[in-house]
Amino acid sequence: MTSEHPLDRAVWAALTTRQEDLALGDHRARRLAPEYGLFAAAADRSPENVAVLAALVRETGPAALFEAEPPRGLEGVTVTLGDPISQMVAAEPVFAPVSFDVVRLGDDDAAEMVELATLTKPGPFFSRTHRLGDFIGVRVGGRLAAMAGERLRLPGYTEVSAVCTHPDFLGRGYAAGLMSLVTRAILDRGETAFLHAYDHNTRAIALYERLGWRRRRAVQVSFLEPA
Numbered sequence: 001m002t003s004e005h006p007l008d009r010a011v012w013a014a015l016t017t018r019q020e021d022l023a024l025g026d027h028r029a030r031r032l033a034p035e036y037g038l039f040a041a042a043a044d045r046s047p048e049n050v051a052v053l054a055a056l057v058r059e060t061g062p063a064a065l066f067e068a069e070p071p072r073g074l075e076g077v078t079v080t081l082g083d084p085i086s087q088m089v090a091a092e093p094v095f096a097p098v099s100f101d102v103v104r105l106g107d108d109d110a111a112e113m114v115e116l117a118t119l120t121k122p123g124p125f126f127s128r129t130h131r132l133g134d135f136i137g138v139r140v141g142g143r144l145a146a147m148a149g150e151r152l153r154l155p156g157y158t159e160v161s162a163v164c165t166h167p168d169f170l171g172r173g174y175a176a177g178l179m180s181l182v183t184r185a186i187l188d189r190g191e192t193a194f195l196h197a198y199d200h201n202t203r204a205i206a207l208y209e210r211l212g213w214r215r216r217r218a219v220q221v222s223f224l225e226p227a
Contacts, residue, residue, distance in 0.1 A: 006154055007087060007194060007216065011066050012041035013154035019132070024060060029053035031063050035128040038064035039152070040224065045071050063224045064124070066196065070222035082221035083198050086205065090160075090183055090193040092212040096176035105135040105147060112144040113137075113162075120164035122204075123196070133158065136181060138174050146174035148182045158186045160195045163204065176207060183211075 006013045015023040015030040023030040029052040031040035040063035042053040054074040057063050065071075070079055105113060110130055117125030133150020146169060151161035163179050165172075186193040196219060197205050 006157060007089075009041060009067060010087075010152050010154060010157070010159070010194070011039045012043065013157075014152040015039070015041065017155055018153040022132070025052070025056050029056050031056055031060060033128075034061055035126050036132060037126060037129055037151070038062060038124050038223075040065060041067070042071060047073060050074060057224045058226045061226065065222040065224065066219050067222075068218070069220060074224065076227050078225045078227045080223045080225070082223055083200055085196050085198055085219045085221050086215045087217050087219050088195050088197060088205075088208055088213045089216050090187070090212060091214040093180075093183055093187065093193070094210070094212040095180040095184055096173060096211065098177040098181060100138055100172070100174065100177065102136050102178070102181065103139055105130060105137045105144075105149070107131075109135075109137070109144065113147060116144050116147060116164060116166060117162055119166065122162050122164040125162060129162070132161075134182070134185065135162070136178055138169075138178065140169060143168075145169040145172075146178055148175070148178035150182065150186070156190075157192050157194055158189075160186070160193055163195075175204075176211065179207070179211065 022036050028049040029042040042049040050071045050073050054077045057077050113130050135149030137147035138145045146165040148163040150158050152159040160182050163175050165175050183193045
């Protein structure tokens, strides 16, 4: 019998190991605290654990599953399938040159980070998403022009996330440079870098492929809301 790869259920793996202190729930179902993100997962597809996941969504609000198929039987929860997503890994990473100043981002930058992510839509970003990992960015004239950072963290793997550039500053190599720095930091820790990208975001996927990333599998994102 083939054992499950950690990235097949990356959310559950993260919320039961390196990021369990940021999770709500128990051994049957967990989710990130809402101010950090939407990620949720059940331990398995058993009716008991799926029921606990449904209760967690009803109690704490909207969540999202990142799995091959959404579970059934989520009582009192509305399930909306999102656009197709690809999970990618840094198979043969190529590092873009960085010819601009880079700043570390933190609590003082949180509002601007949410604003930039809301505008560019790399994925859901909330008031404490920046605390999931290390984030870096580029400022131009005091404005946050671009950023990139880390999201899911599980043993041996860290996700690159929120790679985005303000429309006023496209074409300057910020996304490639920042992503390269984040990826290198992950690899230097002896971990594998991975990410999730919407298939319709062809510009981003083309960049990732130029930087040596390869598609690992398709992932179905399912958005859950209390009915």
